[in-house]
Amino acid sequence: MEKIDKYPIYVEPFHVDFTGRIFMGVLGNHLLNAAGNHSQRRGWGIGALNETQHTWVLSRLSIEMEEMPRQYEHIEVKTWVESVMKLFTNRNFAVLRPDGTPYGYARSIWAMIDLDTRRPCDLLSLYDGDILNYIVSEEENICPIEGHGRFRFKDAELARTIDTYYSDVDINGHINSIKYIEHILDLFPRQQFEQGIRRFEIAYKAESYMGDKLSFYIQSVSDKETDIEVRKNVGHEDKPQGEVVCQAKVKFN
């Protein structure tokens, strides 16, 4: 089987923002679906893993776009495995225009966890190391965007606290990875989106659940760049600082 998959995506009308470009959350959803389908087709998808009490967990996602796809366009998402470590795998993506040129790229890091212990598992022993057969060679791995950055929060300020509801939650009862992206972008005023988003990075740290309160702390890096830390249930007696759920960076053009 080929190492690289390409999935066709149609940019639907309700999936674009007021500028007519795809929402970052919707694009993220397409990337995660491509990742799921790519591993499913090779026998190490969620379904197969669940039978052995394992599942994939997304740890990092960084998307960098020259521009965002437009309403009604037929684009493609390409995905492949860049490398495999004992506890993590790096998966890359390219988002292609209708003419095949790149709109942008994305990088992601995944761990495989044991569903009982919630601890990471050894990827090198997964199906006798089958995943290693799908690591692409250096010349095929074209992903010319920066790696995932490090977050350093010093003087972040509370911007908003929200409740979480039914629509935020996925089949596992967790606030879904895509909804965090939406809530984070909802912190910004309309004008910022007129120029479009250049880069979006997120690091998932802990799960949150329906009913958890999420507090969003922002720290400005420059006019165009903001770091965001999301903490759950801040102010509780036993843990007044709450718990860090995810950290993100948004860079506008």
Next chain:
Amino acid sequence: MEKIDKYPIYVEPFHVDFTGRIFMGVLGNHLLNAAGNHSQRRGWGIGALNETQHTWVLSRLSIEMEEMPRQYEHIEVKTWVESVMKLFTNRNFAVLRPDGTPYGYARSIWAMIDLDTRRPCDLLSLYDGDILNYIVSEEENICPIEGHGRFRFKDAELARTIDTYYSDVDINGHINSIKYIEHILDLFPRQQFEQGIRRFEIAYKAESYMGDKLSFYIQSVSDKETDIEVRKNVGHEDKPQGEVVCQAKVKFN
């Protein structure tokens, strides 16, 4: 050209709720896409209409489901025009299981408006009445669910007021039709969804915009049935009651 279209839909993992069934908002999105594609293919889609300064506006949507489609299923949405009046058209839908049996049905009402005046236009004169060629015969129109109900609010109580943000808004700058469905369902506690939603009805009354505050008033009809009225910008000096944006009914199993 055939009068009835069928569109294949794949139920994606991030599109299901904690019970593993498709979100009502996502299903609604699929129905609206089917409607858009059906009219597009026949020459009276949004693109063609925009050239003549017209657009379709959704007025009512009522969805009634025996059960909701499950994660990873390949389902189909069937759509057709039931009837055309001077200012409105009735469009119906069937949602089909992988084996072709119906999961449920939906009804919708659409108006065509002039983009300058925002007034409804005469559908019978649209492209010389071309739409009349696509009204299905009585025996083909299988949509065995009740028509759109009437709403009567007497003692509705304020349940929640929310701000609206970037992710709520569509390409026209309006809060999108699907987001209202999400916000309305977010009024209900988790347990209600364990049995699933039987019927969802919504009547769109006025547009709201990013930054508008939406207040949700609920009126219980029975244990399983609730009516909801959404008003924007309640409490403003000039219009303390706000303005009705939409009205909805949710019936759980």
